Amino acid sequence: MSESFNASVAQLRAALDASPGTDGLLAGYVALLETAPDSALIVDGLAGIDPDAYSDDELRTKVAGLLRDAGALEMAGAWDPVMAHLSSGGAPRPLPPVSGGRAKAKGPVIGFDDIGGLEDVKTQVRRRIINPFLKQELFARFKRKSGGGVLMYGPPGCGKTMMARALAHECNAHFLNVKAADLLDRYIGGTENRIVEIFDEARRRAPTVLFFDEVEAIAQKRQHDSHARVNTGVSALLTEMDGFDGQNEAVLLLGATNVPWSLDGAFRRPGRFGRTLFVPPPDKVARRFILNRALVGRPVADGLDLSDVVARTSGFSGADLIDVVDTALDYAIEESDAAGDLVPLNAEHFKEGLAEVRPSTGEWFSQANAYATHANRDGLYDDLAAFLKKHRK
Numbered sequence: 001m002s003e004s005f006n007a008s009v010a011q012l013r014a015a016l017d018a019s020p021g022t023d024g025l026l027a028g029y030v031a032l033l034e035t036a037p038d039s040a041l042i043v044d045g046l047a048g049i050d051p052d053a054y055s056d057d058e059l060r061t062k063v064a065g066l067l068r069d070a071g072a073l074e075m076a077g078a079w080d081p082v083m084a085h086l087s088s089g090g091a092p093r094p095l096p097p098v099s100g101g102r103a104k105a106k107g108p109v110i111g112f113d114d115i116g117g118l119e120d121v122k123t124q125v126r127r128r129i130i131n132p133f134l135k136q137e138l139f140a141r142f143k144r145k146s147g148g149g150v151l152m153y154g155p156p157g158c159g160k161t162m163m164a165r166a167l168a169h170e171c172n173a174h175f176l177n178v179k180a181a182d183l184l185d186r187y188i189g190g191t192e193n194r195i196v197e198i199f200d201e202a203r204r205r206a207p208t209v210l211f212f213d214e215v216e217a218i219a220q221k222r223q224h225d226s227h228a229r230v231n232t233g234v235s236a237l238l239t240e241m242d243g244f245d246g247q248n249e250a251v252l253l254l255g256a257t258n259v260p261w262s263l264d265g266a267f268r269r270p271g272r273f274g275r276t277l278f279v280p281p282p283d284k285v286a287r288r289f290i291l292n293r294a295l296v297g298r299p300v301a302d303g304l305d306l307s308d309v310v311a312r313t314s315g316f317s318g319a320d321l322i323d324v325v326d327t328a329l330d331y332a333i334e335e336s337d338a339a340g341d342l343v344p345l346n347a348e349h350f351k352e353g354l355a356e357v358r359p360s361t362g363e364w365f366s367q368a369n370a371y372a373t374h375a376n377r378d379g380l381y382d383d384l385a386a387f388l389k390k391h392r393k
Ligand code: ADP
Pocket: 114, 115, 116, 117, 118, 155, 156, 157, 158, 159, 160, 161, 162, 163, 256, 282, 286, 290, 317, 318, 319, 320, 322
């Protein structure tokens, strides 16, 4: 079996990671991909493929699938010369210029291609928020109303905030990150006023991604005996989310919660948080991606193989993985200090990091299990249930 396809994916991925904007063949290919109906899907998809995990034939099928899903089957023809060229070891050669390429939006530094895994969440966010915002004319032609947000839930540290930040980048929008608990005010009317102020600010600075973190602090189920301030917060938030006369058109709404089952059902109506999406801990491919991303620009021992770290970090959140890297770095720094010379990060440092950091998602899953099993009447937690089924030992 030829190694060339495998190696090409690895090189393409590495080159995309290292310098997504360079001239030459790779940039030409990316520019070509960017003219595809759903280009980011392809570029993100390529970045998410671990060439070590598949045979050549499987990789071919995967790339073809990516192109097909993105409505870009004709791009498949452009893939072969890229592959042949890379595997021949030749210097990058520019592809012919492509018309219609999209300029990279300026904005915060986090983009979709900085996020490992979460392909389903990216697809939904793209379909429900980014496309209606960027392709308003097309949506109007189909009389498809835009508006409405997405609610993300899952264990902490797995990329919900990152996703919101990346959404702002993809839409070249401002990013307003609001911790819902900070809006609670013990004075009568205080909470409502703050909610109105936040939406006003979002509209004033539009386009804006308005991200409500820990949204349950305001949006929890209305209970007859609960405090009035919470109840009034719920209706104020609903009113602002609905807006009037299309005033929220350039306010893109995302919410995050660790406890979706505590939320008032009224928030799930279309036009509000119309989709509820599970944000799982990173799988193997995503863990490798997150670790590699964390190591960029740091001194790393030649040939350091992360396979062992990847294999031993099932159940670790992205934030836990960053903690492992930081702890390993501390050991490398200590050793360098003692040696009076730079000791690059090596497998031993990672072993020490792994011995210190525990996965943090277990507690969340033991709580979530009951809801996925017994409170999933509307299929709201189907993706969570499927995840639990797959990972049950
Ligand atoms: P959440 O909002 O779900 O609690 P964050 O988005 O704040 O989690 O993630 C915390 C940190 O962990 C991020 O800043 C990032 O460094 C890392 N991280 C988590 N998930 C991912 C991911 N899927 N891809 C890349 N980095 C991640």
